[in-house]
Amino acid sequence: MKPSKNYKLYQIIQTLDKKEVRQIKRVLQSPFFVLRNDVGNLFEVLIKYHLKGKPFPKKEVVFQKTFPNKKYDYVLLRGTMSDLFELIEEYFLIKKRRDGELKTRHLLAEIYRERKLSKAYQSVVKKTTTILEKQPLRNEFYFRQLLDFQLEKMEFEMSNQRTKNFNLAKVSETIDIVFLVQKLKHTCTQFTHQQVFKTDYDFGLLPHLLPIIEQEKYLNIPAIAIYYYCYRFLTGSDGDVFFEKFKAVLFQNKKLFNGHELKELYLFAINFCIRKLNQGDKKFSYEILELYKDGLQANYFLENGILSRFTFNNIVAAGIVTEDFDWAENFIETYAEKIELKYRNQTVSFNLARLEYTRKNYGAAMLHLQNAEYKDLVNNLIAKTILIKIYYELEEYDSLFSHLDSFQIFIRRREVSDFHRKNYMNIIRLVKKLVELPELDKEMRQQLRKEIEKEKVLTEREWLLSKT
Incomplete structure (x- = not known):
């Protein structure tokens, strides 16, 4: 059932589970909270539609069912809806207080x-x-x-x-501890956001507080130490040293943090490792995989039993980069059911295609690519790139050129970022040059290598260089 855009009362009712419905009914039966029976009547009317997954009816129908013996009165209906909304809010506050x-x-x-x-x-x-x-x-x-x-x-x-x-x-x-923990934690989030969205943030007092934090007194408090080391490996040139200290504090003190915080800390560490990997430090691919394995075992990456398709993609990529193919395949089989249903088929097929391509099982990879309709643009672009490489490896040049032409048209017609447009147009152009190279012309091959090396935006640089 799609959320109703008409009333905030409808929207809040659509979030209720059966247990909450039972509890709210008990609240509505209490004369301490409710002095008018029609508020309970309205809830009974609306909740039937919600529990059956049906759209809410027009306000006139709601009024007639709530006040069967009265002439339609919008002011009365609106007032009753407002009272019910406030009572549900009161229930939420009571529930929150009981939980805390x-x-x-x-x-x-x-x-x-x-x-x-x-x-x-x-x-x-x-x-x-x-x-x-x-x-x-x-x-x-x-x-x-x-x-x-x-x-x-x-x-x-x-x-x-x-x-x-x-x-x-x-x-x-x-007071000092609370401030330092909150400031360090928030600044780590700020820096990560800054890296992704290319936004400059002022970190306020924190740079001036670092000498104070570095006193042994504060670094003996894990909640301060872990975010301090996180801040240092995210922002400093000597990040490797602080990354190791961060891991030591993290693995020794997991029980001191809740699941949400641990997920956040693992993602901070993984993003750092990805940055180091992109800078050419291959050892961090193993760090990424170990962090994912450890986080999966503890269920840090699941939200209400669901694993994000983006996290799923990243985990498979880590297994592929480290050539831990059997583990990656087992992960796909084990966690496929954790992906949101509407994305499951395309995500699984996409990742099996990547895995089989890396194993050089090109036929199997092509079948997996054909088994899914990619709604995600980035995955679609990557899938098309994998198909380019498969046609090249199989020396199916007619299919390759046909695919390159259709890929080029696809990019021109779709709204893609400047980075993706430039990157994939470069890949298409350079693959065409690669195929057209005279086999024995070393000079032209060397010129193409230089062109590939000089190109600033090129995600398939390593693969293209391996073919020249």
Whole structure:
């Protein structure tokens, strides 16, 4: 069912699962939350359409089903829809508070402090201290919760004048830790975004804070150390050294971070390795594969059980580059079902084609290329390039020239980036020159090599050079 564009109420209802529907019905039955039965009636009307996957009816039909004995009144319907929307929002807030035990404890402590219920307050503080100490994470979230708790205790102590120093030193230390973790983490994200989108960012205070962070005191805190080393390998010329230190902290302290953070950290590391690989450092292809293998084993790359087709492509590419073909094939077979259904067939066929081409099983590769309709433009371009190389290897020059001509027309007619247009036009032009080279003319072959080497935008440089 497509999301409704008419009302935000419809859109929010379309996100509800069956458990949430049952819980909201209980909320709507409570006189504390609801004083009008028609709000519950409206929910019953709309939820039937949602659960059956049907589009919501026109507002007149909704009104008639909600108020069967009344004449159509848009103002009444709009008011009832607004009340229902607010009640669903209230349910979400209650659910969120229940899911976050530390946040709930903090709110409870604040309530007891404001009501001057000292014994109840101390009981909550004791339980909160135990929860904080026992929970395994020592990440940004932990330090933010710790700071909120410390500030709440300080507020209580100051209002009751229970101590003279009010634990100010510890609060100050936690404030520093929270700021440094957040600043380092955000700057790593900024730098990655800057590399992809060619946008310049001002990193603010961070460059000036590096000498302070480099004190042993702060690097003994894994949440600071891991993002510090990440920042240094992303931004510095001596990235290799900091990359090794990053990996040591990461592998020793995984239990201190949640799955979302670990996925982000792995991707920071993988992107660094890809950059080094593109600069010609072949050893990083093995680093990429090992990071992917480790991340897959821990399910870091899955989102709600789904593996992004882009991540899938990158993992297969890592297996191909390292010539770990059997592992790559097993990965494709094992994780194919994790790809979103609408992209599954084309993604699997595309990657099997890449794998079989590298294994020099050209017939099998061609069959896989023909088995999918590529909706993704970049994959389509890569698939067409693989077919160029297959025709060349098989010396099927008539098919090759026909394919090159149709490929050229395809690029001219499609909206592609300047980089892709230039790159693939260069590939077509240079392949044609390669095929037309006189076999024994060493001078012309050498000239073509120089032309290939000088071309700035050329993703198939290595393959073309291997053929001259």
